[in-house]
Amino acid sequence: xxxxxxxxxxxxxxxxxxxxxxxxxxxxxxxxxxxxxxxxxxxxxxxxxxxxxxxxxxxxxxxxxxxxxxxxxxxxxxxxxxxxxxxxxxxxxxxxxxxxxxxxxxxxxxxxxxxxxxxxxxxxxxxxxxxxxxxxxxxxxxxxxxxxxxxxxxxxxxxxxxxxxxxxxxxxxxxxxxxxxxxxxxxxxxxxxxxxxxxxxxxxxxxxxxxxxxxxxxxxxxxxxxxxxxxxxxxxxxxxxxxxxxxxxxxxxxxxxxxxxxxxxxxxxxxxxxxxxxxxxxxxxxxxxxxxxxxxxxxxxxxxxxxxxxxxxxxxxxxxxxxxxxxxxxxxxxxxxxxxxxxxxxxxxxxxxxxxxxxxxxxxxxxxxxxxxxxxxxxxxxxxxxxxxxxxxxxxxxxxxxxxxxxxxxxxxxxxxxxxxxxxxxxxxxxxxxxxxxxxxxxxxxxxxxxxxxxxxxxxxxxxxxxxxxxxxxxxxxxxxxxxxxxxxxxxxxxxxxxxxxxxxxxxxxxxxxxxxxxxxxxxxxxxxxxxxxxxxxxxxxxxxxxxxxxxxxxxxxxxxxxxxxxxxxxxxxxxxxxxxx
Numbered sequence: 001x002x003x004x005x006x007x008x009x010x011x012x013x014x015x016x017x018x019x020x021x022x023x024x025x026x027x028x029x030x031x032x033x034x035x036x037x038x039x040x041x042x043x044x045x046x047x048x049x050x051x052x053x054x055x056x057x058x059x060x061x062x063x064x065x066x067x068x069x070x071x072x073x074x075x076x077x078x079x080x081x082x083x084x085x086x087x088x089x090x091x092x093x094x095x096x097x098x099x100x101x102x103x104x105x106x107x108x109x110x111x112x113x114x115x116x117x118x119x120x121x122x123x124x125x126x127x128x129x130x131x132x133x134x135x136x137x138x139x140x141x142x143x144x145x146x147x148x149x150x151x152x153x154x155x156x157x158x159x160x161x162x163x164x165x166x167x168x169x170x171x172x173x174x175x176x177x178x179x180x181x182x183x184x185x186x187x188x189x190x191x192x193x194x195x196x197x198x199x200x201x202x203x204x205x206x207x208x209x210x211x212x213x214x215x216x217x218x219x220x221x222x223x224x225x226x227x228x229x230x231x232x233x234x235x236x237x238x239x240x241x242x243x244x245x246x247x248x249x250x251x252x253x254x255x256x257x258x259x260x261x262x263x264x265x266x267x268x269x270x271x272x273x274x275x276x277x278x279x280x281x282x283x284x285x286x287x288x289x290x291x292x293x294x295x296x297x298x299x300x301x302x303x304x305x306x307x308x309x310x311x312x313x314x315x316x317x318x319x320x321x322x323x324x325x326x327x328x329x330x331x332x333x334x335x336x337x338x339x340x341x342x343x344x345x346x347x348x349x350x351x352x353x354x355x356x357x358x359x360x361x362x363x364x365x366x367x368x369x370x371x372x373x374x375x376x377x378x379x380x381x382x383x384x385x386x387x388x389x390x391x392x393x394x395x396x397x398x399x400x401x402x403x404x405x406x407x408x409x410x411x412x413x414x415x416x417x418x419x420x421x422x423x424x425x426x427x428x429x430x431x432x433x434x435x436x437x438x439x440x441x442x443x444x445x446x447x448x449x450x451x452x453x454x455x456x457x458x459x460x461x462x463x464x465x466x467x468x469x470x471x472x473x474x475x476x477x478x479x480x481x482x483x484x485x486x487x488x489x490x491x492x493x494x495x496x497x498x499x500x501x502x503x504x505x506x507x508x509x510x511x512x513x514x515x516x517x518x519x520x521x522x523x524x525x526x527x528x529x530x531x532x533x534x535x536x537x538x539x540x541x542x543x544x545x546x547x548x549x550x551x552x553x554x555x556x557x558x559x560x561x562x563x564x565x566x567x568x569x570x571x572x573x574x575x576x577x578x579x580x581x582x
Contacts, residue, residue, distance in 0.1 A: 207258025304342025436484025
């Protein structure tokens with residue numbers, strides 16, 4: 001993985017010193033909150049419902065066991081013994097104090113980490129495929145480009161005050177594991193055989209996003225040589241900076257501009273701006289590529305035979321049948337193919353049923369996972385946008401041994417891609433922007449659907465929860481989405497159906513009026529029962545939804561609500577007849 005050079009380290013150390021001075025001036029009153037707010041935001045510090053929240057960058061989701069140990073120690077010393085991994089491949093601490101934040105940033109700097117640009121109206125942490133460099137379906141290892149873009153965008157003076165926050169995603173595999181089309185800019189890397197014998201190029205998608213106005217991005221540029229990415233993206237950001245709405249917070253994202261102009265006109269304006277700078281000094285060079293790419297060479301893989309699933313399960317032959325069955329389920333859901341024979345990638349689930357919030361990891365778990373990374377995966381880890389962690393380079397022959405160790409830390413639940421592998425934001429328990437709580441809803445659903453055999457029978461279903469319209473829980477692209485809304489000071493929840501991430505990305509549709517919190521488990525149950533009733537053999541939830549449409553699911557979702565309404569009306573009529581008032 002990438003190692004800081006003197007320039008990187010100096011920049012991060014200086015940033016810590018600057019912020020330490022800013023915090024000191026805020027505490028003594030010489031710096032007003034309105035002046036301090038943009039400074040703290042661009043250092044990842046929010047003021048939330050109960051305390052300050054610090055968001056730490058994990059660039060393109062890649063970090064080391066050493067770094068995870070530091071994250072664990074920060075959670076123990078400065079927070080409440082846990083950290084929350086987010087959909088942006090970051091980690092958040094929800095209970096820090098303002099006084100402690102400079103010390104936390106100093107601890108991070110010691111292990112080549114920071115919180116720069118994890119908030120604010122700037123280019124945020126660049127995300128990518130958590131399996132970059134190891135995925136069996138990969139066209140291009142995206143990590144060198146992601147690192148070059150990270151360096152290009154960090155503290156870029158021209159883009160420090162954009163109309164709104166700006167998010168990049170980079171993909172280089174057959175399967176999109178980045179939600180590419182739901183980003184302000186999505187970059188699809190490929191090697192084009194028709195250009196210079198397979199030169200690395202990029203297709204650029206712009207104007208995607210979730211939130212209040214969910215939109216899928218549009219293709220605006222094809223076959224851009226990788227060297228020209230900085231100049232082209234500069235042109236794109238200049239057009240956005242010039243014409244993006246600054247008078248209305250809810251219409252400030254680039255998706256609104258692209259929609260207003262139309263993708264063709266937006267692309268034309270970007271081309272016009274790019275014409276003046278495309279041959280400038282800002283573009284990447286082969287020397288820069290070489291400088292960065294040397295950090296992403298393959299680890300010291302052994303020459304190992306590729307094992308079949310049956311051969312891997314046979315390693316557990318001394319165990320009883322129940323153990324072998326449980327291990328086989330974990331292999332099916334949590335273990336992914338690898339480029340190198342004899343190796344596999346393992347997803348550690350941070351979604352235990354009904355016990356902690358999706359994405360949370362305790363200090364003890366983080367320390368133990370760091371040990372697992374050292375022992376089984378060359379000391380490296382990945383964070384996924386689904387809020388799980390990955391050990392990317394595990395010997396197949398050691399999968400059973402790893403599984404046993406992961407079970408001890410409660411990170412081996414075989415529910416990856418299943419209904420209870422829920423994506424959820426912190427919601428109203430922490431976030432000052434939230435309209436409703438997300439975490440109790442996730443807990444209730446996980447408790448309702450706790451039977452793993454049943455979940456396996458259901459197959460792939462994504463369920464995402466957001467506590468407000470900002471969609472930090474990506475509810476728009478969940479097969480089933482749950483959105484917290486406020487009604488006269490009460491917490492209610494909208495249901496969307498038909499969302500999907502990946503190559504067939506789609507935005508879900510709201511099915512109707514919202515529900516009370518305690519109705520949600522029954523609503524989800526009725527939706528799932530409808531799927532079971534209507535599906536054909538081996539048909540996934542989303543395929544079934546596409547085939548039969550929303551009506552059967554909608555009728556099932558509101559079945560209990562209609563019965564509740566009839567009961568309430570009957571009780572009201574009875575009370576009126578007897579003179580009883582509420």
